[in-house]
Amino acid sequence: xxxxxxxxxxxxxxxxxxxxxxxxxxxxxxxxxxxxxxxxxxxxxxxxxxxxxxxxxxxxxxxxxxxxxxxxxxxxxxxxxxxxxxxxxxxxxxxxxxxxxxxxxxxxxxxxxxxxxxxxxxxxxxxxxxxxxxxxxxxxxxxxxxxxxxxxxxxxxxxxxxxxxxxxxx
Numbered sequence: 001x002x003x004x005x006x007x008x009x010x011x012x013x014x015x016x017x018x019x020x021x022x023x024x025x026x027x028x029x030x031x032x033x034x035x036x037x038x039x040x041x042x043x044x045x046x047x048x049x050x051x052x053x054x055x056x057x058x059x060x061x062x063x064x065x066x067x068x069x070x071x072x073x074x075x076x077x078x079x080x081x082x083x084x085x086x087x088x089x090x091x092x093x094x095x096x097x098x099x100x101x102x103x104x105x106x107x108x109x110x111x112x113x114x115x116x117x118x119x120x121x122x123x124x125x126x127x128x129x130x131x132x133x134x135x136x137x138x139x140x141x142x143x144x145x146x147x148x149x150x151x152x153x154x155x156x157x158x159x160x161x162x163x164x165x166x167x168x169x170x
Contacts, residue, residue: 002064003111009104010057011069016100017054018073021047023093026076027086036083036151038159042137043090045163052166053123059170060119083151084141091134098127122168 002010024046032040061068080086101123108116137158144150 002061002066002116003107003113005107006104006111006113006116007061007066009100009107010061010066011071013100013104014054014057014061014068015071015073016097017050017057019076020093020097021050021054022073023076023078024050024090026078027090030080030086031083034083036155038155038157039083039086042158042161043086045161046090048163049166053126056166056168056170060116063170084138084145087134087137087141091131091138094127094130094134098131101127119168119170126166 024043028040028043028047030040031037031043058068078089080089101120105117105120105124108114108120140154141151144154
């Protein structure tokens, strides 16, 4: 049986992952509206990944005899003034998600809940990748984004991203 503190943290994480999906959908829509469809594609796929992450947490709770307590998902309330701001906001958001995963991991460690820690290992690794990939976009934009040809090439590169479902076995 999962400790109630872990259940509460998992429910909070489920909500954060759904919010992340909304947040990235909003960013995807921003870029698509600006005709940067590659950026839009990259963040649309990020939306799908965040949805998958939420569902992995849901499944883990259900597999442990706990019905998830779904909460309202807040709509993103952000305004972007230039093409770099969404990517920078995404990086800051990924750092927030990483901190939340780390908090859950610390609670599992405190409870000596090794099965939950093993489940969370995948998310720890995933968050490292999420931060690196988002930081790469920020850095590439800073290098090439002010040049029309560079922006076009970066947008084309981001258009090549394809969706791959999460492969975590629970």
